[in-house]
Amino acid sequence: MYSGPLVFSQVMDHLPLHTFRRCVARYQGERYVKQFRCLDQYLAMAFAQLTYRESLRDIEACLRAQQSKLYHMGLRCTRVARNTLSKANERRDWRIYADFAHALIRIARPLYADEDLGLSLDNTVYALDATTIDLCLSLFPWALFPATKSAAKLHTLLDLRGNIPTFVHISDGKLHDVNVLDILLPEPGAFYIMDRGYVDFRRLFTLHTAGAFFVIRAKSNTKYRRRYSQPVDKSGGVRCDQTIVLTGVDSASTYPQPLRRVKYHDTPSGKTFNFLTNNFAIPAQTLADLYRYRWQVELFFKWIKQHLRIKSFFGTSENALKSQIWIALSVYVLVAIIKKRLEIRADLYTILQILSLTLFERTPLIQLLTNDPHITEAPGIPNQLNLFDNLTGQ
Template identity: 55%
Template sequence: MNQGSTLFAQLIAHGSRDVLDRCIRRYRGNHRVRTFTCRDQFLVMAFAQLTYRESLRDIEACLGVIPDRLYHMGIRGSVTRTTLADANERRDWRIYADYAQVLMAEARRLYAGEALALDIEQTVYCLDSSTIELCLGLFPWAQYHKDAAGIKLHTLLDLRGSIPAYVRITGGSFSDKHVLDELAPEPGSIYVFDRGYLDFKSLLRLDHAKAIFVTRARRNLKTRRLYSHAVDRTTGLVYDQTIRLTVQATAAKYPVNLRRVKFRDPDTGKAYIFLTNNFDLPALTIARLYKARWQIELFFKWIKQHLRIKAFYGRSPNAVRTQIWIAISVYVLVAIVRKRLGTKLELYTLLQILSVTLFEKTSLEEAFSAPDYTTTSQPLPNQLQLFDL
């Protein structure tokens, strides 16, 4: 029940304060801090994400006109752009990375019962990265090419609820395939990724962990066909084969059989060749699993459009990482609230509602209650006709 708390305070309350405090103590975030604490920093940056603030000056101006409401938001320190800039520069970004990991785990637990478009009981992960371009003149530390700067956001996305299960921020030149080695494979889970992660030594590690992988084959991959299995060509399938690697170097890295499935998209006519270590799922399901990888592309597009992770309030590596991790925390926190309240509204709609109602003292349930619109096919009595029949 709402006890006079603002929507912002109610939203933040769905994330454990004790967990954030433990993360702050772990990295001594409040060491020698008197007024503007790490929690204040998190709340202000979350406010900036939810209200789409453009700059530190913008944040200061907006919060400066409502000093009496800062207390109800949970902010105890004075908010100035110099104080916030200093906090983003100096407070360890790992505080907010660890807190985001806890929120991600909680969200995945809530969405564990979500149905997938595919009739699969296993957990399905999609692994990919997206480059966030930066201005080379403002972020020289992020240079990865002669005239380009940027960072990579590597994400392992749980398709049940589109919740990140793993996130890592690296330089723009970091090779994608190295991220695959950092994952702790879950037995029985399915990992879907593109050719950028194709490393047979890493694939063997997934196979030994009893995890399933689905990826695309490179065009120059040398193999030997051992068996061919019948397929229904009317579905777009071309073949379903059991193969073995033939080049000595790659065969040494993956010395066991692979399954190769070729699928031709009926709409575009484009052919795709998939590799997997699973020999039980139908061949068409393998093709559909890889098609589901498109959801992580939509995830990257969504967060770049609706969160502040393309324009930054600070220029240092610590400030950039801090802003990204707090943005991820906000995304996951709204997803948690959406599930706990049982609302059917999309995350985009929830963010739009919050952006204009953060200081309202009503319950989240009331704010997120969608009105029931009804349509009628009967013309209005005073409606004029555009054309004579």
């Protein structure tokens, strides 16, 4: 019979704990802490994410039922009280878990760098969008949106190779989506796919001067003048491919360079789209296909809202909310890392469902997630004599 570590411990073994300790030291996360360390807090919150716990009382009850296994899970405390966990979420700097999540992202991205997008394009492709998380006004008065209710916004830059979030900014609901472009550090040569909400030609020109490319839907009131048109094959949906200059009162001065306008008709939906980009090299059809991949970020938001604990929160302060979201995202990235490292074919949803029911079992993780017939018996101790063999030899 296999007597190795718990499944939870095997999952957490993929964490770079030396990096975690540096993040804790950077923000003095364990100053005046005697028992409940930051790692204990992270493991308890990760347990809540993997097992779909609904409240602090729920976490406390489940961990108390498995109190004899807390040490084997990596928790150095004898029990996890909901009051202790609540205070830790409220007081310990959320930037500890934000920095740690970014460290996991840096590990995950090279693992998915060779993912095929289905396009003849070697550039990195990002999708930028935001989603709103509705909150209760009486519990979260600090997150007004706009004045009569509360909400938090999750601004996310998603690497479409592997659907790994590379940039996340959590704000209250009042922050407009386009303002995130002021925080974003453009990557030269990368493509940024955005919806009409990000049309701000001053900020788009900043992307252009940084050497990055953007693909964005044009607003209906965008004023421009056509310089010349390229011949197009209209059998594929592309209706025109033009080089234009902006003629609006503000846009002409904030974006003085020519732009490329591609008009595309989507036959299945019957809709016509006008795309603007600063890239004049890729084919017009590839440009339209790139924008179609922007929907991956919408699917990402839908997925994490359904399968991570980021809609019901264990604390009401801004620090507690951000800590929970960053830990949830780090768990998502951790599972993505395990999927690649162990070469698991199952999708992330299936992996999370399996883990949610087996965290306290002592089964090899690779066997659990792949159903491979691995050896489940614990290896014998080589220097241990067999009593019955010795009796037989006498």
